Amino acid sequence: MMNTMKKVFMGAAALMMAVSMAGCGNSGSGNSGTATPEAGGSGTDAAGAVKIGLHYELTGGVADYGKAELNGSLLAIKQANAAAGSEKYGYVKYDNKSDSTEAVTLAAQLASDGVAGVVGPATSGASAASYQILNDAKVPVLSPSATQNNVTLTNPDDASSAAYDYVYRVCFEDSYQGAAMAQYAYDTLGKTKAVIYGDSTTDYAKGLSEAFEKQFTKLGGTIVGKENYVSKDTDFSSVLTKIKGMDFDVLYIPGYYNEAGLIIKQAREMGLDQTITGSDGFDSTTLVDLGGAANLNDVYFTTAYTTVGASDKLQAFIDAYKAEYNEEPNMFSALAYDATNVLIQAIEEAGSSDGPAVQAALTKISFDGVTGAFTFDATHTPIKPVLVVNLVDGVQTDAVAVTPKLD
Amino acid sequence: MKNLLNKKNACWLVLIAGSYGLISLLISVGVINNVYLTVLMTIGINIILAISLNLIIGVTGQFSLGHAGFMIIGAYCAGVAVKQFSASLGGILLGMLIGIVISGAVALIVAIPTLRLRGDYLAIATLGFGEIIRIIILNMKITNGAAGLILPKLIDWQVIFAAVVICTIIILNFCRSAQGRACISVREDEIAAEAMGINTTKYKIMAFVLGAMIASVAGALYAGAFYVIKPEMFTFNKSIDILVLVVFGGMGSFTGSFIAAGVIGVLNTVLQQFSDIRMILYGLMLVGIMIFRPSGLLGTKEFTFSNLFERFGKRKEARG
Numbered sequence: 001m002m003n004t005m006k007k008v009f010m011g012a013a014a015l016m017m018a019v020s021m022a023g024c025g026n027s028g029s030g031n032s033g034t035a036t037p038e039a040g041g042s043g044t045d046a047a048g049a050v051k052i053g054l055h056y057e058l059t060g061g062v063a064d065y066g067k068a069e070l071n072g073s074l075l076a077i078k079q080a081n082a083a084a085g086s087e088k089y090g091y092v093k094y095d096n097k098s099d100s101t102e103a104v105t106l107a108a109q110l111a112s113d114g115v116a117g118v119v120g121p122a123t124s125g126a127s128a129a130s131y132q133i134l135n136d137a138k139v140p141v142l143s144p145s146a147t148q149n150n151v152t153l154t155n156p157d158d159a160s161s162a163a164y165d166y167v168y169r170v171c172f173e174d175s176y177q178g179a180a181m182a183q184y185a186y187d188t189l190g191k192t193k194a195v196i197y198g199d200s201t202t203d204y205a206k207g208l209s210e211a212f213e214k215q216f217t218k219l220g221g222t223i224v225g226k227e228n229y230v231s232k233d234t235d236f237s238s239v240l241t242k243i244k245g246m247d248f249d250v251l252y253i254p255g256y257y258n259e260a261g262l263i264i265k266q267a268r269e270m271g272l273d274q275t276i277t278g279s280d281g282f283d284s285t286t287l288v289d290l291g292g293a294a295n296l297n298d299v300y301f302t303t304a305y306t307t308v309g310a311s312d313k314l315q316a317f318i319d320a321y322k323a324e325y326n327e328e329p330n331m332f333s334a335l336a337y338d339a340t341n342v343l344i345q346a347i348e349e350a351g352s353s354d355g356p357a358v359q360a361a362l363t364k365i366s367f368d369g370v371t372g373a374f375t376f377d378a379t380h381t382p383i384k385p386v387l388v389v390n391l392v393d394g395v396q397t398d399a400v401a402v403t404p405k406l407d
Numbered sequence: 408m409k410n411l412l413n414k415k416n417a418c419w420l421v422l423i424a425g426s427y428g429l430i431s432l433l434i435s436v437g438v439i440n441n442v443y444l445t446v447l448m449t450i451g452i453n454i455i456l457a458i459s460l461n462l463i464i465g466v467t468g469q470f471s472l473g474h475a476g477f478m479i480i481g482a483y484c485a486g487v488a489v490k491q492f493s494a495s496l497g498g499i500l501l502g503m504l505i506g507i508v509i510s511g512a513v514a515l516i517v518a519i520p521t522l523r524l525r526g527d528y529l530a531i532a533t534l535g536f537g538e539i540i541r542i543i544i545l546n547m548k549i550t551n552g553a554a555g556l557i558l559p560k561l562i563d564w565q566v567i568f569a570a571v572v573i574c575t576i577i578i579l580n581f582c583r584s585a586q587g588r589a590c591i592s593v594r595e596d597e598i599a600a601e602a603m604g605i606n607t608t609k610y611k612i613m614a615f616v617l618g619a620m621i622a623s624v625a626g627a628l629y630a631g632a633f634y635v636i637k638p639e640m641f642t643f644n645k646s647i648d649i650l651v652l653v654v655f656g657g658m659g660s661f662t663g664s665f666i667a668a669g670v671i672g673v674l675n676t677v678l679q680q681f682s683d684i685r686m687i688l689y690g691l692m693l694v695g696i697m698i699f700r701p702s703g704l705l706g707t708k709e710f711t712f713s714n715l716f717e718r719f720g721k722r723k724e725a726r727g
Contacts, residue, residue, distance in 0.1 A: 058682055095682035100635045101449060105676070108441035128557045129635040133441070148554060156557045157490065201545060203554030203637075 049090045050353040052077060052343060053115035053139075055106055055130065057122050060098025065122040065332045069144050071325055072336030073119050079320070080344045089344065096121055100129040111137035116353035117343045119336065124148030124203065127169075128156070135164040138355035140362055142343050143169040144335040147177070149207050152380045166359050168380040170339045170371070174204060177302045178211030179404035180386035181252065181277050184300065186219040188388075188400070189275060191250035193224050195243055197263065199255035200228035208254035208279050215404060224248045229259060236263050240270055249274055256281035261290025268295035280304060283331055283389075293394030302386045304371045305331035308399045317370040331371075338369035418712040423572055430564070442676075444564055448632050450672035451567040452625050455574050457652040457664035459621035462578050464650070465659035465707075466587065467614040468594030469522065470530045475645035476537030477619040480513065481506035481626025482636045483544055486556040489630075491549075496631075499561045503627035507620045513540070514619030518612040525597075537646055545638040555637030562631030570628055574621050579661065581617060590614045594659075655696060657703030662710040667703075 054073050057066030070093065077089045092113055096102040103121055107130030110118050117140040121127050127146035134141045146152075146169050155161035185191045194216055199205035213223050225246050227239050240263070243251070251267070251274055253260050260282055267276070268291075275298050282301040307318065317337060321329040329337075342365065347353055350361040366375050374382035385401035392398075430447070433439040439447070456478065463471045481503065488502025521532040544550045581587050589610045592600040601607050630636050652671060656663030674692070678685040696704065 059686065094679065095685075097682075097685075100637070100640065101629075101633055104633050105442060105445040105449070106679075108445050112440055112442055125555065125635050125637050129633060132560060132634060151557070201553050203552070206552055206554060 050088060050347055051113070051115045052089060052091045052340065053110040053113060053118040053120075054091050054093040055096060055103070055110060055118055055120035056093070057098040057126065058093075058095035060096075062098045062123055065145065066095075066098070066120075068330055068332040069120065069122050069336035071321070072144070072329065072333035072338075073340040075317075075321060075324055075333075076337045076340035076344065078324075080341075096126055098123070098126070100126045103127075103129040104133065106130065107133040110134065111139055115139060116347055116355075117142065117358055119144065119339050119343060121146070122332065122336075124151050127151060131164050131167050135166045138166060138359070140166045140168065140343065140346070140355060140358050142339040143167075143171070144339040145169075145171050145332055147171050147174045147207075148203055149173050149175045149211075150379070163378065163380045166355065168342070168362055168376060170342060170369075170374075170382055171304060171335055172384065172386060173381055174207030175211035175214075176381075176404065176406075177279055177386055178208040178254065179215035179406060180388070180402045181208075181279065181300075181302045182212045182215035182219065182221070183404040184302075184388045184400070184402045185250050185252070185275070185277055186216060186221050188402075189250065189300070191275060192221045193248040194221060194250045194252055195225045195227070195246055195248045196223060196252045196254070197227045197229065197239065197243065198253065199231055199259065201231045202255070204256075204279075204281070205254040209252070212252050212254065215406075229255075229263070231256075231259065233259060234262060236266050237270070240267050240272065243267075244270060244272055251276045253278045254281070255279070257284040257287040258290070261287045264291040264299065265295050268292075273298070275300065277301065280331060288394040291394070296391045296394035299391040300388055301391075302388055302402075303331060304384075304387065305334045306387055306389050306396055306399045308389060308396045311370075313368070314370045334370050338367070338371050341369055342367050414716070415712045427568060430568070446672055446676050448562075448564055448567050450668050451564070451571050452628050452632070453649075453652060453668035453672060454571050454665055455625040455628070456622055456649045457656065457668050458575060458578050458661050459618040459625070460649050461653045461656075461658065461661060461664045462582070462590075462614050462621075463618040464653055465657075466582055466594060467590040467611055468597075469611055469615065470526060471533040471615070471618075472530045472643070472646050472650070473517075473533030473535075473537035473540075474618075474622055474649045475641040475643070476533075476540040477510045477514065477622035478626035478629070478645065479541055479544060479638065479641035480510040481623025482630040482641070483550050483556075483626075484509060484623070485627035485630040486558055486636050487549055489558055489561065490556060494559050494561065496561050496566070499627065499631045502630075503624060506623040506627050510623035511616050511620045514616045515612065518615045522608060522611040522615060534643060534646070537641075537643065541638050541641055550638075553638060555635060555640075556630075557635055558630060560632060560634060562628055567628055567632065570624055574624060575661070578617070578621065581614075582661075586610060586613055651693065654703055655693065657705040657707060659707040660703065660705040660709055662708070663703055663705035666705065670704075 054070060056070050057063055058070065077091055080089050081087055092115060094106045094109065096106050103126035111133055118134060119142050121130065122145050124146040127143045128151050131141065150156040150159055152163045152167045152169060153161045154164055185194065196209045196212060198209040217223060225243065227243060229236060253263055253276060260278055264276055278301040280301065280303040283303050288296060310318065317334065318329055321333060345367060346358050346361040346365055350357040363376065367373065372384040374384040377383050385403045387399045388402050389396050390398040430439065434444065456474065460474050463469050484506030485499045485502035488505060489498045492498045492501060517536050521529055524532055545553055589605050592605055593607050593610055597607055652667045653664060656667030678688055681688065
């Protein structure tokens with residue numbers, strides 16, 4: 001008995017060895033270490049192919065975002081190749097498991113892969129963990145959705161410090177979005193008394209509520225109350241009862257659709273009929289499922305992407321995405337599509353895939369993408385208006401571009 | 408004092424200096440590039456975490472699930488020190504010292520009531536404690552809440568190497584001391600130990616506090632080497648990860664903890680290529696190990712030079 005056990009164990013051990021050897025062989029054979037087979041072909045076969053590093057959260061907590069962004073990036077690369085009529089652009093893709101320790105290792109890996117530029121990661125934490133390494137290696141990196149305030153700066157605590165030379169992002173930052181909602185609520189909706197009910201456990205909600213408060217009070221409004229919930233809460237009735245007793249005309253809920261949907265449902269059922277505003281965390285069909293279509297009236301949220309009143313460019317993207325993946329694109333895939341296209345355009349304009357040349361092209365790029373036309377400001381963040389979307393019976397009916405008046 | 412200068416210790420010294428020399432050599436000739444260096448640093452930090460938990464679980468037999476709680480104290484003390492005092496190696500080492508003191512004090516406060524509990528109850532109590540620490544840090548202003556701290560890279564592999572060596576020497580010496588033997592007796596049979604006149608609670612607390620202090624060193628090293636620290640990185644799952652290292656290597660075997668941290672670190676890198684099925688392979692491997700080697704890779708066996716000499720000595724005798 002013991003002998004057979006031993007044999008099985010040895011067999012298993014040998015198998016593990018074989019697997020790891022195969023892995024080593026693969027990574028040693030060239031720079032396209034983890035490319036999928038078809039990408040390996042396009043990355044190495046065509047002479048002078050330009051390789052783009054895709055660094056996403058493909059497994060783990062925020063795999064939803066990473067996968068949507070990977071799809072967006074792959075579509076952009078495919079279209080660029082079709083336009084060029086050759087396999088000009090190849091890619092290597094990596095999965096950081098939604099873990100910033102892994103992101104550090106992968107940043108080093110991408111730096112040694114000799115990619116022309118990196119797109120990703122999706123989250124601010126993983127992005128911040130990889131910036132310093134890629135910047136030192138002079139590899140341009142474009143984050144599709146790293147929205148945390150000041151994350152592209154060399155010293156994130158000091159808003160006046162310089163941005164990393166090689167770090168860019170195509171999304172607006174949290175504070176910009178929060179300020180835009182405040183601007184819209186005060187100017188357009190004519191609200192003056194706001195209550196903020198935000199998620200205390202995410203940096204995203206924290207940045208948004210601070211920015212909303214700052215801009216709203218600057219404009220002349222008052223914040224009547226501030227309440228917090230915790231991610232994954234499901235019962236909000238006690239706090240909502242407290243809010244019901246306050247004198248206010250707009251409720252701001254910075255957070256994600258899971259909680260926001262339930263908050264809206266419980267608030268409306270309790271008879272809170274004031275205007276409800278939120279952020280791009282609302283942008284999901286789950287919000288309608290949880291909140292109930294009948295409750296989603298007089299609800300506004302800010303976003304970078306909406307299918308309402310889509311431009312021709314956006315419509316073309318939506319059609320192409322649907323044809324490719326047989327599903328609707330979301331904000332994350334659109335942002336990643338734009339980020340990848342910004343990089344491709346910069347490589348084209350630079351006429352080279354050399355880091356410093358691409359970086360120089362990025363600095364003065366003027367880009368027209370599916371989430372709007374923009375240039376980069378001094379912090380390497382795009383200057384583009386925020387879209388405020390209005391929900392009527394749970395359906396997005398109207399989108400207005402808002403540019404917050406900051407000092 | 409002269410006992411320190413014997414053949415065994417000379418061998419250990421050569422091994423330490425040799426591995427340091429080997430790593431520097433491999434870096435200078437370019438075999439170890441930045442990617443492998445990051446993997447090595449992760450392995451180093453995991454070794455420190457694994458041996459410190461092994462002291463509590465393997466040697467003293469107290470099942471703790473709150474190890475990430477001590478790691479987060481170390482990480483944030485170092486991070487805050489860097490932000491508040493100076494962004495230099497000195498700043499982070501100062502933070503590390505503060506972290507050691509705080510986590511030692513916290514461990515003492517936690518240990519006195521909870522270490523009177525046994526088995527499952529202790530596991531639940533320490534689990535709760537780890538979460539409390541994390542939630543406190545999540546809600547503090549100086550720690551920047553959920554957004555966490557973004558730090559410059561201040562720790563090189565040399566510092567981690569030195570920390571691994573120092574922590575290992577401290578823990579091994581503790582285990583070989585009278586106090587360490589007392590801890591082992593608590594693991595083997597608490598009632599018998601008590602009957603022999605051993606103050607079991609005292610020795611349990613001693614091991615727990617020492618393990619906690621060393622875990623906070625690992626946290627500080629992490630903060631200095633990996634750019635970003637956030638409360639969400641130190642959840643209950645992190646404690647489980649450390650526990651997996653200990654069980655995988657063998658509870659009570661420090662050599663096993665070293666090997667487990669190394670194997671899992673390397674495996675993680677190799678399996679990066681199969682990102683879709685990585686967790687399946689990893690899980691299968693753990694199941695396999697637990698079925699075929701339920702006591703871990705090494706059980707309670709330990710690699711020591713004195714064992715090696717003994718074995719050689721025996722062979723010579725047999726031949727002669």
